[in-house]
Amino acid sequence: MYEWIKILHIAAWTSWMAGLFYLPRLFVYHTERARDDRNMAQTFEVMELKLLRFIMTPAMIVTWASGLFLAWMIVDFSTDIWFHVKLLLVIIMSGFHGFCGRWRKQLAAGDFSRSGRYFRIANEVPTLIFLAIVIMVILKPMI
Secondary structure (H helix, E strand, O other): HHHHHHHHHHHHHHHHHHHHHHHHHHHHHHHHOOOOHHHHHHHHHHEEEEEEEHHHHHHHHHHHHHHHHHHHOOOOOOOHHHOOOOOOOOHHHHHHHHHHHHHHHHOOOOOOOHHHHHHHHOOOOOOOOOHHHHHHHOOOOOO
């Protein structure tokens, strides 16, 4: 059963990460191309909402549930420092997910106070966290 839960965890995490890589990019296009075009803005709003609600959030929930179940099965919480670091990184990633939800609502409300450049920079955040999580998983035996 452990292997199947791990497969589920990796698949969900991959889906979540794909959304976290793509949604801020949609915000760039929304900000730069839809500011004065209401039809285009509505298209971006639908894309952003569906990505967040139907892909990213369910994937995040499954990632958390399967990850905690796997940890419960194999982690010694008192001595496995790699797990605490990885958990902190996943909490930070979840916080970024929350920021994406807030930015989506602001853009849907017509708040274009953040620039495309802001969202381009924000788009790099999940990549950095992703790399740190992968490093923690691969180097787990050494930590």
